[in-house]
Amino acid sequence: MPMLQVPCRPRRRRLPVLRAAVLAAALLAPALAPAQAVSDPTPLHYRDAAQEARFHALAAELRCVQCQNQSLADSNAQIAHDLRREVLLLMQQGHDDAQIKQFLVDRYGPFVLYRPPMDARNSVLWFGPAVLLLAGAGVLVWVVRRRSRQVQPIDTTGDGW
Template sequence: MKSIFLVLASVLYLHAAYANNAAPLADDPVTEQRLISISEEMRCLVCQNESLAGSRSDLANDLRREIRTLIKEGKSDEQIRAFMVERYGDFVLYRPPVKPITWLLWIGPFVILAIGIAFLMFYLRRRNTMAATKVLSEADNQKIDALLNTLGKNDRDGIHG
């Protein structure tokens, strides 16, 4: 029992020793609030489905540090966004502006969906026209009726297959 306790205690100690320290907050709460506001509108370039504010990647930490520095230099929110877009492209924004270079980001998913639906309709129509329809002869119909009658008789007699 003591050995299990010692192993657990050592694991917890090592885990705490290697844990990342929390990101330092700005000296000014207003600066930190601006940082959060700006970074929530930006995409983490590593995670891509997480905001810069919510990501814990090393790159996100570096970008937040860069934004904090720009805020302390007195840059406006728009100047900071422009700096990030200039450096990393429109993809860094969660809502990139609609312009010719970003049309693929805005329209691309709908184009792919339309192509998929058109392909599916083409495939289904082609499959239906290729399916051979077989006309049964009178002898085949009589055999099927006989089998169905036999099955119906077995069900009435209490015999189950």
């Protein structure tokens, strides 16, 4: 008796569907990422235009401690929002700009200032490039003078052959 063969369904190719799903996920992933700019939940309230101008000038001189390459005024990081509120609160309490800067330096270090004062700790950063440039020029002059002394005169009599 012959064996009964049941026709089997052809296998569907799932690879194109899988590729399309991976491509769609890759294209949509940046839109779903939570790394969007944080908006300031509580807007700042100034007493007058002079205080607002002073605040913006001071915030431009301070560095965001998270972003590290943006001023406190330009950064959208959450800590920048908090520090802006803190700076405004200190201003409203009657502190001057130097006291506010010192408060932030005490808390976060001199890195928070865009123009840190020159002291012994950062003098290498101020004078190091000039010292290296002068040392390189000195070495170059020394090498050129040493080689010029070692040059042998050329025999022009023609007896050397």
